[in-house]
Amino acid sequence: MIFSRKSPLIVGMDIGTSAIKIAVGERRADGGLTMLGSHQVESRGVRKGEVADHGEASRCILQAVQEAEDVLNMEIGEVELALTGAHIESGNHRGTVPIRSETHEITDEDVREAVENAAACVLRGDGMKVLHVIRQQFYVDGKDGIANPAGLLGSKLEADVHCIHGIGTRFLNTLNCLHAKQETSMEVSNGIFSGLASALAVLNKHDKELGAIAMDIGAGTTEYVVYVKGMIRQTGVIAVGGDHLVNDLQLGLKLRSRKKTEALIREHGSVLMDGSVSDKILTVKTSDLLTDRERTLHLENIHLILHHRMDEILRIIHERIRAQGLLEMMGGGVFLTGGCARIKGLVGLAAAIFQMPATVAVPQGFDGQMERLAEPEMSTAVGLVKYGHIKGHGAYGSRRGFGSYVRKMLGIGE
Numbered sequence: 001m002i003f004s005r006k007s008p009l010i011v012g013m014d015i016g017t018s019a020i021k022i023a024v025g026e027r028r029a030d031g032g033l034t035m036l037g038s039h040q041v042e043s044r045g046v047r048k049g050e051v052a053d054h055g056e057a058s059r060c061i062l063q064a065v066q067e068a069e070d071v072l073n074m075e076i077g078e079v080e081l082a083l084t085g086a087h088i089e090s091g092n093h094r095g096t097v098p099i100r101s102e103t104h105e106i107t108d109e110d111v112r113e114a115v116e117n118a119a120a121c122v123l124r125g126d127g128m129k130v131l132h133v134i135r136q137q138f139y140v141d142g143k144d145g146i147a148n149p150a151g152l153l154g155s156k157l158e159a160d161v162h163c164i165h166g167i168g169t170r171f172l173n174t175l176n177c178l179h180a181k182q183e184t185s186m187e188v189s190n191g192i193f194s195g196l197a198s199a200l201a202v203l204n205k206h207d208k209e210l211g212a213i214a215m216d217i218g219a220g221t222t223e224y225v226v227y228v229k230g231m232i233r234q235t236g237v238i239a240v241g242g243d244h245l246v247n248d249l250q251l252g253l254k255l256r257s258r259k260k261t262e263a264l265i266r267e268h269g270s271v272l273m274d275g276s277v278s279d280k281i282l283t284v285k286t287s288d289l290l291t292d293r294e295r296t297l298h299l300e301n302i303h304l305i306l307h308h309r310m311d312e313i314l315r316i317i318h319e320r321i322r323a324q325g326l327l328e329m330m331g332g333g334v335f336l337t338g339g340c341a342r343i344k345g346l347v348g349l350a351a352a353i354f355q356m357p358a359t360v361a362v363p364q365g366f367d368g369q370m371e372r373l374a375e376p377e378m379s380t381a382v383g384l385v386k387y388g389h390i391k392g393h394g395a396y397g398s399r400r401g402f403g404s405y406v407r408k409m410l411g412i413g414e
């Protein structure tokens with residue numbers, strides 16, 4: 001059966017630095033979400049989570065879409081698109097509105113206005129575009145902790161929001177690559193911060209209430225989202241990931257091939273520095289080296305190089321969260337996801353640096369096809385589908401998508 005564009009399909013597209021992943025879910029008649037499957041292809045033309053070569057990236061996306069359509073026996077018309085990059089910034093903002101009506105009853109319009117006033121703090125004229133305005137909590141005449149103030153009585157309404165924004169043209173560079181599939185004019189329903197999608201995939205309500213850090217360590221970027229008392233309090237991206245591990249090791253050991261270095265990390269990589277491999281040695285063939293003599297490599301040195309880079313990534317994020325005073329409010333722990341979460345010893349290293357429990361987290365909380373979806377690399381793609389589901393996508397057919405929205409904001413196209 002071929003699904004039509006008006007089907008309740010929700011498609012997540014994650015254009016990652018190392019792989020393009022597509023996850024597909026379906027809104028059930030009872031409103032729930034069933035995951036149907038996934039597909040991934042190696043990506044080219046993407047660096048540090050952003051498109052660096054339009055032609056290469058477009059061809060890969062086209063290949064990923066066509067293969068996914070064949071493998072999953074469906075037609076992709078609209079996608080939820082992951083967006084990331086070091087240009088993305090975020091912050092917490094407060095907006096206020098006086099409640100002037102005679103009854104003092106707070107309306108939906110007042111709530112919207114308070115949120116808009118809060119978000120207005122980031123609407124600067126420097127090409128920065130807001131990706132998400134996430135409601136944290138409301139205050140009515142100073143009383144905090146209110147999730148939905150509509151219908152309450154008061155004189156002053158305040159809204160706390162978390163805004164995630166970035167450079168509009170950089171978002172557009174990713175968006176424009178989807179136009180290679182002109183024959184179906186694929187539309188983008190929502191542009192979603194990758195880290196937010198990953199957090200949606202791996203954390204449950206309980207984790208968020210306890211206080212949790214979801215960290216997606218990919219090939220080119222590491223995104224993190226911090227929840228305190230169920231609210232998103234901090235998000236961020238650093239342009240460092242597994243590619244740096246490969247660079248460090250390739251340079252440090254004078255290895256000829258990137259692919260073989262990556263394979264070596266997968267097979268022998270670890271960030272554990274507990275002396276357990278102090279006598280272990282690997283022999284590397286001359287043909288794999290930039291030098292002309294066969295060499296023996298001490299496994300401990302390999303682990304040391306990987307340890308230093310991972311330690312650096314974790315400490316940068318730890319310091320950013322510490323500086324916001326959020327670490328003490330964290331009862332849940334660190335949830336590591338993305339391909340690099342697979343590196344041996346990472347959980348222990350994260351637990352030692354953050355001084356809290358750490359775990360490798362995979363997408364959870366959905367029905368249906370689990371095979372190849374419950375993997376750390378798939379967190380962003382599955383989270384995109386969950387986001388589309390929450391936002392009501394799949395409940396109706398085509399509509400104005402995010403693509404046209406961004407273009408209008410930037411004065412490009414319609």
Ligand SMILES: Nc1ncnc2c1ncn2[C@@H]1O[C@H](COP(=O)(O)OP(=O)(O)OP(=O)(O)O)[C@@H](O)[C@H]1O
Nearest residue numbers: 016017018019218219220221242338339340342377
């Ligand atoms: N078993 C493993 N051990 C160590 N590293 C691994 C392992 N498996 C995958 N990786 C690394 O994970 C990275 C790929 O992860 P992922 O697919 O999450 O990245 P991506 O989404 O393509 O990149 P980004 O999110 O940064 O744009 C690569 O750097 C790869 O080398």
Ligand SMILES: [Mg+2]
Nearest residue numbers: 016218338380
């Ligand atoms: Mg990724």
